[in-house]
Amino acid sequence: MSLLRLVGLTAAAxxxxxxxxxxxxxxxxxxxxxxxxxxxxxxxxPLDAAIDDHVYFSKEAASGGRGFGGGGCGCN
Amino acid sequence: MQLNKSTTPLRLGLMAASCALxxxxxxxxxxxxxxxxxxxxxxxxxxxxxxxxxxxxxxPIVNLKKNYGDDHVLGVTLTFxxxxxxxxxxxxxxxxxxxxxxxxGTSLQPVSGVPQTYTTxxxxxxxxxAKVTLYSVNPGQxxxxxxxxxxxxxxxxxxxxxxxxxxxxSISGHLSNELDFNSAAVNGALSRDFNGxxxxxxxxxxxxxxxxxxxxGAPVGGTDYIQLLKGGNKSKNLVGGLFGVTQVMSRxxxxxxxxxYDTSKGYLTDPYxxxxxxxxxxxxxxxxxxxxxxxxxxxxxYVGNKVYLGGEVLDLSYRRGSDNWGIKSNTVDGRLRIDLxxxxxxxxHARWYRQAAADFYHLYLNQxxxxxTYMSADQRLAEFRATTFGLKLGIGFDGNNELSLRIEEYxxxxxxxxxxxxxxxxxxxxxxLKSAIVQIGWRYEY
Numbered sequence: 001m002s003l004l005r006l007v008g009l010t011a012a013a014x015x016x017x018x019x020x021x022x023x024x025x026x027x028x029x030x031x032x033x034x035x036x037x038x039x040x041x042x043x044x045x046p047l048d049a050a051i052d053d054h055v056y057f058s059k060e061a062a063s064g065g066r067g068f069g070g071g072g073c074g075c076n
Numbered sequence: 077m078q079l080n081k082s083t084t085p086l087r088l089g090l091m092a093a094s095c096a097l098x099x100x101x102x103x104x105x106x107x108x109x110x111x112x113x114x115x116x117x118x119x120x121x122x123x124x125x126x127x128x129x130x131x132x133x134x135x136p137i138v139n140l141k142k143n144y145g146d147d148h149v150l151g152v153t154l155t156f157x158x159x160x161x162x163x164x165x166x167x168x169x170x171x172x173x174x175x176x177x178x179x180x181g182t183s184l185q186p187v188s189g190v191p192q193t194y195t196t197x198x199x200x201x202x203x204x205x206a207k208v209t210l211y212s213v214n215p216g217q218x219x220x221x222x223x224x225x226x227x228x229x230x231x232x233x234x235x236x237x238x239x240x241x242x243x244x245x246s247i248s249g250h251l252s253n254e255l256d257f258n259s260a261a262v263n264g265a266l267s268r269d270f271n272g273x274x275x276x277x278x279x280x281x282x283x284x285x286x287x288x289x290x291x292x293g294a295p296v297g298g299t300d301y302i303q304l305l306k307g308g309n310k311s312k313n314l315v316g317g318l319f320g321v322t323q324v325m326s327r328x329x330x331x332x333x334x335x336x337y338d339t340s341k342g343y344l345t346d347p348y349x350x351x352x353x354x355x356x357x358x359x360x361x362x363x364x365x366x367x368x369x370x371x372x373x374x375x376x377x378y379v380g381n382k383v384y385l386g387g388e389v390l391d392l393s394y395r396r397g398s399d400n401w402g403i404k405s406n407t408v409d410g411r412l413r414i415d416l417x418x419x420x421x422x423x424x425h426a427r428w429y430r431q432a433a434a435d436f437y438h439l440y441l442n443q444x445x446x447x448x449t450y451m452s453a454d455q456r457l458a459e460f461r462a463t464t465f466g467l468k469l470g471i472g473f474d475g476n477n478e479l480s481l482r483i484e485e486y487x488x489x490x491x492x493x494x495x496x497x498x499x500x501x502x503x504x505x506x507x508x509l510k511s512a513i514v515q516i517g518w519r520y521e522y
Contacts, residue, residue, distance in 0.1 A: 026274030031327050034384045039413050039421075042322065042332055042382055044391075047120045047139055048468075048482065050153075051515060054135075055124060059488070059509070061431050061456055062405035064336050065378030065395040068282040068316055073228065074257025075159075 115522040116141040126511040130220065131161040147244070148237045155252075157228035162220030166349040166453040168440050168505045169216050170360045177304060178209040178223045179291040179348050218507055221348065228254045242269040250284075256347075258287040265318070274324040282338065284314040290347035297345050297367025298451065305365075312342025328384040333377070340372045351453040352440040358497030361443050366452040368436065374399040389413040402435035403457065419472030425484065427464035433457060439492055439505055455506055459491040466513065480517040485510070 027035070038044060049066065057063040058075035122135040139153045165176060213219040234248030243266065250261040265280030288294065293306030316338025324330050349366040376397040383390040395407040409427045416422060434457040436450035466484025473479070490506035 025323065025325050026271055027324055027327050028272070032324075034327055035324060035330060037384070037389075039389045040330065040382050040384060042330065042380055044382075047118050047137060047517060048515070051120060051122050051135070051137070055486070055513065056429075059456060059486070060405070060429060060462065061399075061401075061403045061434070062374075062376070062395070062397040062407070062429075064338075064374075065334060065376045065397065065407070066380065066393070067334075068263060068280070068318060068336065068338070073230075073252065073259070074226075074254050074286075074288065 114143045117520045117522075118517070119519070120515055120517045123514040124511060126161065126509060128218075128507075129162050129222075130509070130511075131159055131163055131224065133157060133159050146238065149235070151232075151234040151236070151248070153230075153232040155228070155230040155232075157226070157230075159224070159226045159228075161224060162222045163224035163348070164455060165219050165221050166366060166455075167213075167219040167352045167360075167363055168354075168453070168500070169213075169218055169503045170352075171215055171499050171503075172360070173215055174213045174219055174360065175210055176213070176219060176221070176350075176363075178211060178221060216503060218504075226255050228252055228257075239266070242273075243267070256289050256291050258289070260285050261314075276322040278318070278320040278322070280318045282314070282316040282318070284316075286312050286314075286342075288312065288343055288347070294343065294345075294347045295365040297365055298447065298449070299365055301350050301363035301365060310343030310347075312340055312344060314338055314340045330382050332380040334380075335375070335377055337375045338373070340374075342370060344368045344370060344372055346452070346454055349452060349454050351438060351451050353443050354440050354497065354500070355443050356497070358495060358499035358501075364441065364447075364451060366454065367450050368452055369401065369450055372399055372401055387415055401457075403431055403433070405429065405431040419478075421470045423468040423470070425464065425466040425468065425482075427462075429462040429464075431460060433459040433491075439495070455488075455490065455509075458506060460488050460508070461491075462486065462488045464513075476521040478517075478519045480515075480519075482513070482515040482517070484513040486513060487511075 034040065043049060043066075053063065053066075054073065054075075057073065116139075118139040118141075120137045122133065122137070124131075124133040124135070126132065135155065135157045137153065137155045139151065141149060141151045143149050167174065167176070209223070211222055230250065230252035232248060232250045234246060236244065236246035239245045245264070245266050247262070247264040250259065252259045261282065261284035263280060263282040265278055267276050267278035269276050288310040290306075290310070293308065294310050296305040296307060299305045316336065318334055318336045320332060320334040322330065322332045345366055345368045350363040351366055352360050353362045353364060355361050374397065376395055378393065378395045380393040381391070383392070389412070391409075391411040391413070393407075393409045395405075395409075397403075397405040397407075407427070407429045409425075411423050411425045413421055413423045434452065436448060437452055437454070437457045437459075438448075439453060439458075441447070441451060464484055464486045466482060468480060468482040470478055470480040486509075488509040490508050493504050493506045493508075495501070495503075495505060
């Protein structure tokens, strides 16, 4: 996938969020009881995620996405 | 009654993750989970073991997060790795026994009559010494360096705080030390809420500096392995950025899109990998040190979702990655947290990964062909598919403790495993990988 295609895909997704986020989607503050549950956090288990990212970083050519796909490890 | 606004678990989680540069999320969602935790202790013990006597790892990790009020949060993470076992050196199996030098070896040639230094065609003076430790590999077996070992100590620290009503900032640093590798990094992120805190836009940067001190020296890339030409220490750096949008889609669904871009420059070659050279029959005639380009640009698009399904919580993500080495990858990852009651839950996990090979990846080199500038037989640069299947069990008690056990199996299957050359027929040239992942966790919230 070329750089332009990737950027375009991201821009399209962001635009979708931006356009629809203003009106059709989203919730009021009093509608967040389910979203407020700990297990609904996008990073509910950061330690698991860090360990997984370390394992896959050392065994695969791709890394990151959820955050920076940096290194800090000589394993790859 | 607590006078200060306490940091939410979500932001505490953000801090923990931004501490760990590997996979550090920057984008955050404007979802405020229940509960307040001025101090969180999150610990884990990982045991990772590959089949057929390959690498095994024991990794304890401790994460502390302290809330100083008003969303001012300090995070500290300490990690220790200990690795042992056999690591593939890049050569393919052969019909005959093969002999290699451990990385600490610097020459396979006799001591007498050999110059102690050598000048490469590019003018670089490298060592050509005689001390060597050999290991042999039986016919048909994948060459593994049985002497592989390493240990890593890593420390991460982070600070996060609001910057006004709708803006949040975080900065974190990383230091790690291995026997042959040192790394320092810093990253920062800003995020801003819109649309009644239903939309969060985030941006971040990452800067990493690495020093590579290969055991026995850094080989001169692409040179004949028999000469074991070694140079001094090397370095590389990485500069990256991330742009993300998090959107609350409904009462039950929050979604996130990230775009990441980074560039690495410097010594990107694996100093311990070689590549086989074979004749027209497939018989091994020698080996070359691998040689990779000294720049790499990567980018990825990541889409993550959390969906509440009437008691169960689905975590589903997709990642598309590509780089200028020709490696394209797709990853789908799904977890379903099922609440069993009495603070007990299980979480099945499945992951599918597929990548294309790097442009300069070769299973082996043909002696009759012109020598390419860049070459690698590192299986991590090959075309392969990988799957992960696992299950996590979590048990909460005393209201603020959680014990967990996670067991997973990871498996790689390479696309190219054979050759039509006579001496290689019937040999599995890239047997793939199967490993077990066991993780024990304890989380305590004050």
